[in-house]
Amino acid sequence: MPRSSLSRRLPAALRSRRARAGAATVAALVAGTAVFGAAQATAEHSVPRTDKEVPNLALVQDKIKAYYGDTVTADGEHYASPTSNYARQVHGIEAKARAYLSRALARQDARAGKGHAKPALVLDMDDTTLLTYNYELREGFHYTEKSQDAYLASTDMDPVFGMDRLVDWAHSKGAEVFFLTGRKEAQREWSVRNLKNVGYGVPLDRAHVYLKDKEHPPAYLPCGADCTTVEYKSGTRKHIESLGYDIVANFGDQYSDLRGGAGDRTFKLPNPMYYLP
Template sequence: MRKSFRAASIATACALAGGALWGTGIATAGTNTDAHGTSASRITEARSGNEPHNIGQLVAEIDAYYGITQDDDGVYRASADSDYAEDVADVLARAKRDIKRQAAAHTRAKGDRPAIVLDIDDTVLLSIDYEKRTNYTYDNATWNAYVERADRPAVFGVPELIDYAEDHGVEVFFLTGLGEDKREAAAENLAEIGVDTELDGEHAFFKDKANPPSYLAHCATAGKWNCTTVQYKAGTRKYIESTGYDIIGSFGDQYSDLEGGYADETYKLPNPTYFVD
């Protein structure tokens, strides 16, 4: 499964929101009986003031943030002049400055080779068409079919960032929560968006729950995967550094992509559509 936890399915979120409101002091209509026994309508005042964000308005805000349009083929796309694209550009501009500085420092020091590590889903490949089609919900079967199509567009500016890093002598690694069985589709999709870099087993790391590598052997006990996203990704970054690299930058759209250490700098790309713990 791609995501360990979705922020909410829309239907479930509505149900949960209703449950959260019930009994928490949110304003409700009721009746009151006066001294003469006459019933009159009344409004119960909110006690907490913590009413959740309206789910319909939230979806509209997400659509607007990405500047979502639908092309003639029915594919939902983000706009290159959206707030989302602007926020991504800000992150990548900072990353390029850091890469230039760090690469130069490594050249002078002649120490471990500099490297960057990138998550794939919504860090390199944008899945907004899937999110929009499913109304920001997740289903394992439809997600797997979507990944196998290998036609996701690039997150704005990320292929250029990868080229920039390589031009400065920085090695590029990919570290994803996608299963090992999705390696071929992901590699095809990355090539489709112009990412021309190594995608072998030592440069592109996919989650293999059935047969984890030795450095992640602790993640599988009695055939059951028991590592969190942070443990899986931090453990893999630790392994990369053990092979002679200094990870100068780690990129992801989830905080769990970035936590756990083994990176000099971290770069969080925006993603308001789901959450992975």
């Protein structure tokens, strides 16, 4: 989903169109992903009192690279390693999700034909189903709409390790799959192409892939073009449920992907690269 980059968490980030968290965002990112843990004084002070309460930006970036197992190809592209601590953590979350879905979908299957809602999964896109790590490193953690458009138009992001298999497996067990992203509507063609090319073998039409359309917001969102992330995502999930689905699981890498209700259970994917309120 469109988001603030690590390097834009300095005061200049306040001009962002998505109300980026500003100078406190690096501290929130670090506390939220346990990079430095509870020792960070900024978890207690929203405005740092001294420089010692602010993590060094370069050191944070180095820790992020180590966590993802930064691998550089001969042509200078950066990729996350499938043996990294990030990959291990993701696989652990996926194992818990699969165990839960096995039970939940079995219960739903037993109720089939008895007037019960059809089970569904809702998944965010960036860093939930598609990994933005290569883009972030190429841009030096400096997100811009222009650079994201150029990247998505020409490059496929890798799937988040194992998520393509989990999604396809859940679909084979009877779950309808919906992608719900904060990417703008103009990025639909690139997004669908990417999902298809990296192995998501589920329906990817407009009825199953929701992008943010600020020019023509859907009538089911009372907040219209001014929705916060939580309003947009929870409102869209409620819309999906109104179509006769029971969202048995909702996946996202940001807490704003998961808040607002409309979903039986949430699964938070790790992401220390950026923070979306």
